[in-house]
Amino acid sequence: MDEAVSLGVKSLWFLGAHENTLNPNYLRLLEAAEKRGLFTVTFSNGAPFGDDVIAKKIFGMSAENFTKTVASFSRSSVIIKCDSLKLETQNLLARNKNARQQIKKAIQNAKKTELWSPGINGLPRFGLNSVLTSHNYGDVANIFQFCLENKLAYFCDALLSSGAATKEENLAPISKQVKITLKKIKHVLQSFEMDLPPEMVVNFYDQKCILFDNYIFIIHDGRILPCAGFPENSSILGHVNEGLTVLWEKKSKMISTYYKHCSFIPNKCPCRAHLENHLI
Numbered sequence: 226m227d228e229a230v231s232l233g234v235k236s237l238w239f240l241g242a243h244e245n246t247l248n249p250n251y252l253r254l255l256e257a258a259e260k261r262g263l264f265t266v267t268f269s270n271g272a273p274f275g276d277d278v279i280a281k282k283i284f285g286m287s288a289e290n291f292t293k294t295v296a297s298f299s300r301s302s303v304i305i306k307c308d309s310l311k312l313e314t315q316n317l318l319a320r321n322k323n324a325r326q327q328i329k330k331a332i333q334n335a336k337k338t339e340l341w342s343p344g345i346n347g348l349p350r351f352g353l354n355s356v357l358t359s360h361n362y363g364d365v366a367n368i369f370q371f372c373l374e375n376k377l378a379y380f381c382d383a384l385l386s387s388g389a390a391t392k393e394e395n396l397a398p399i400s401k402q403v404k405i406t407l408k409k410i411k412h413v414l415q416s417f418e419m420d421l422p423p424e425m426v427v428n429f430y431d432q433k434c435i436l437f438d439n440y441i442f443i444i445h446d447g448r449i450l451p452c453a454g455f456p457e458n459s460s461i462l463g464h465v466n467e468g469l470t471v472l473w474e475k476k477s478k479m480i481s482t483y484y485k486h487c488s489f490i491p492n493k494c495p496c497r498a499h500l501e502n503h504l505i
């Protein structure tokens with residue numbers, strides 16, 4: 226973190242295929258970030274925020290107190306993965322029969338804390354995040370509406386052809402389902418008098434990515450990926466032991482390669498150009 230601060234890093238994001246909040250050091254990491262003036266954004270499936278058994282086992286406190294502790298770090302924000310408001314769909318997508326209940330409780334607990342208020346910079350400190358699939362295409366607009374009603378952040382991503390998406394058949398929505406989703410989102414936007422194209426609410430990985438130029442992704446074992454959308458097995462930049470300065474030089478080379486050789490690919494951000502065209 227000290228090295229990151231000296232390089233000008235402003236925020237740490239805890240995200241990825243693993244549930245970072247299950248790490249017993251998680252609260253210590255938030256504390257260390259806070260001390261250094263770093264903002265943190267945690268993407269979570271809601272586990273210790275909404276399940277007393279998990280919070281007790283790892284942190285020795287209730288889920289409500291765990292959420293309060295996270296909220297007590299003024300620079301922390303939390304985004305809970307929520308794919309559907311329907312119990313069966315959510316549990317199926319999370320492959321966890323307790324998922325919907327956990328998410329509901331996590332939202333209730335967050336509501337009792339400062340996470341529910343805007344943060345230092347006026348931006349929301351709490352939000353939800355969905356991945357659009359053939360199972361939840363009818364529900365995404367309702368989650369978006371819930372976020373607008375409560376002034377929460379909302380992130381919705383299309384499926385990337387990596388990880389679980391490549392293993393599970395029929396998970397990707399067909400174009401008719403995407404159209405239905407966008408129509409419903411448009412309706413929500415109109416009801417809030419927001420003059421935005423609905424396509425802007427879903428990340429289709431189809432435009433210039435401002436994040437790609439600004440971060441590196443550290444896996445739990447210290448290996449480095451160019452960003453979260455690159456698969457672990459084929460896109461390692463190095464190891465965190467090399468130091469962030471060296472790693473950022475490597476990443477910078479990759480960024481310039483992308484703009485030199487790949488920006489002719491229409492409608493694909495770097496991770497899609499990598500996954501579908503094997504160009505970087």
Ligand code: SF4
Nearest residue numbers: 434436437452454496
């Ligand atoms: S390149 Fe793709 S996966 Fe990487 S940060 Fe951008 S949108 Fe996300």
